Amino acid sequence: MREYLLHINGEWVGENLEKMEVVNPANGEVVGTVPRGGEAETEAAIEAAYSAFQSWSKLTAYERSAYLKKLYELMLENQEELAEIMTLEMGKPIKESRGEVVYAATFIEWYAEEAKRIYGETIPTHMNNKRMQVWKKPIGVVAAITPWNFPAAMLTRKMGPALAAGCTVIMKPSSESPLTAMKLMELCEQAGFPKGTVNIVTGSSSKITNALMNNDKVRKITFTGSTEVGKLLIEQSAKQVKKLSLELGGHAPVLVFDDADVDKAVQGALASKFRNTGQTCICANRIYVQSGIYDEFVEKYAKAVENLKVGDGLDDSVDVGPLINEAGLEKVLHHIEDAVKQGATVVAGGERIEKSGGYFCQPTVIRDVKESMLIMKEETFGPVAPIQKIETEEEAIRLANSTEYGLAAYVFTENVARGIRVIEQLDFGVIGWNEGLPSAAQAPFGGMKESGIGREGGHQGIDAFLESQYVAIGME
Template sequence: MNEVKTNNYLMNINGEWVGDSLSTLNVTNPANSDIIGTVPNGGEKEASQAISAAHEAYQSWSELTAYERAGYLKKLNQLMLDNLEEVAQVMTLEMGKPINESRGEVKYAASFIEWFAEEGKRIYGETIPSHATNKRLQVWKKPVGVVAAITPWNFPAAMLTRKMGPALAAGCTVVMKPSSESPLTAVKIMELCEQAGFPKGVINLVTGSSSKIAKAIMDNDKVRKITFTGSTEVGKILIRQSADQVKRLSLELGGHAPLIVLDDANVDLAVKGVMASKFRNAGQTCICANRIYVQAGVYDEFVEKFAQQVEKLKVGNGADDSVDIGPLINQAGLDKVKHHMDDAVKKGAHVVTGGKPITDDGGVFHTPTVVKDVDQSMVIMQEETFGPVAPIQKIASEEDAVKLANDTPYGLAAYVFTDNVAKGHRVIEQLNFGIVGWNDGAPSAAQVPFGGMKESGIGREGGHEGIDAFVESQYVSIGME
């Protein structure tokens, strides 16, 4: 991996790079605790300036044709692919993701820009049969207005493009607020937006205090739409704060994904699926398998084969192309994993492989871990771990699997492994989750709807539904007399 130059990065408001007079926030590499750059510690003032810029740019941007807006997005898509390596390296430096995963994320992020560049051309209205001969009834689609996009640290490119892509394609203007843990990827994408020639104010990037920037966003009536990915706790706060101005919300919140392996499953395929789901980004994904339920008939075989594959994973600095598991994002993340592990072992779970934190050379790592003989009394089966730990519970039947899987306030993703078509349909129909992988541990794609049920969120991102969230339906009754 080539060395990436680090420096003091700026934010972008109304087409200008600003913030050099503000205090700064350090961005740290979790693999070694090195400070790799800084960003401005912006607050309410900067957020308000960005909102005003987006509001000023909205009229002219929304009046462009869908084809004209698509042209800008297609340029951005190509620039992301052309600069894939640079963006991926920055991503790995700031949040630890193995470089091969970072490269994959940049491609995935670009795919949302490409998809919505085309999908913006397919925002269709309606002509409705009239109840009277002297009237014509139509539905027009209009962009919702200024959009604030608040994104998390774990997928700093894809979560951004999954929001800005449909917003821009629909004719909205955007204020982006990335996580302070990993803001540099957003800065790089903003640089590419500038190269793509987007008009001033159409896309704005603000870094700094989450609470202060969020307050400015929620208090400003120029912002008509909030799109947020993050914790359920913060999502609930945003719902309450949005009430005063009845802002529109899209929320992709917490998950606690169950993965079910039934007796008739192809065990090797199930192991492959769990590996793909559980250990991507060191288990720091909202849809990774957090609770693994394996039916008794294949339990021992699955545990043995799964542990064998987990033991092959290499832990280390994500800059190394051979590394499979990078660091956790920070010490608090490692502490949470350790708490879940300690609680499980204390209550009778057995560590099959792994189970150790690693803090050498200032890094924040945890060995990829398999834990068997877990049960519902353990914290690890009740809370999202967000780390490279796979807890496995033995179950007796598909009925038990469904009952345990649904026993959570969350409903983002679930996984089922069975070769019986009737059984697969029967189980999935009873699962209360927005996304289900059937014999598939990696279900995400730009062209499909992504989102959860229950406390895992509101709305869907991706697919044709992803752009619906950024348009309003305007009914028009035309009198013909």
């Protein structure tokens, strides 16, 4: 069992605080503890980060880059340990956890290089005695609030660009899966980051968030989580006009047209839907298949899903692990039940798996679903693939866009003209065209509509941690 403390100003603290237990969702066993911090601990972390910012922001880009490169190397050296911690605390299959560690590390590597590519501008002047420039400056202290489902990658794609830009960071991981973040904090310490540059607090979300939102020394909040919480942060940020980056909920449609390569579409939709047991914000939540290939797609997809192995994520052969908790499992089962009551047919899975006290559900495929069903309206966040028959492009586009979310969508067609035509009409920030796993460190990630504000990844991802300062220089 791993027992961690808070890390504030270069010290591990919080020995006397109440401990929160971290439970393995595959078997209910306690795998670690972290302190239940609150406002006092958060205020201490803010002061540490604010003090460290004065010197960290003055380092050269090359000096900041060197720290990040060291962290990148340490993450790869500790890949197996990080992956095991991740699987133990949130159930992700170990092969996916290994992949996430590498993916998370690529954000650190990418922004180690982007630190050296923060360019200002010289603006052509309209007067001979004046010069006009734009300088880029780090925004200040940044608080990174992350979810449980990708405990490494959601953190590094926030802290990577923040540190590269010259900001200091306070990490607040989910209480469901804080142990991966704690191990990353250990690696930051080993990489030699100056005291206070990176801090971590765990505990009461409301108390920690209130302290972060009400302290004007925190200039930026970067958050991944639900749209409901994101809206609350927007309201709270108004008091100080605090800068926000928000990656919020999703309800991703998959459009499979008659001219698609069916086998390619099956594999792409399979990879998207069942990665992390369907607990991803960009997973395939609504699958729309044109009538000409509908039956063929459903048959092949159901067969592929039936071959997925469910079990404890520490088993290398497992494809689908447990849901994060009982509430998550109950939501999945409720969506299945509602669809069946309204006339849909389960063609694979559909049942809870009673296994060693864990939160397991059979990977499920449901055909003949309708727009009115709950599963087509709400983000399921579980291993259930509902498939609806469509007739036309226009119907597909209308159904895909009929949601307040706009994070990710997928299109399968071998017709280039159709692909361009359809994608131009989709209101989603990330599109996979004949591709089920579109995310990469070098590409911008984020949503339209109620799926968020800003982009993470790519050269765009560092902009959120910089202020543009216009300087007019008189030459006489």
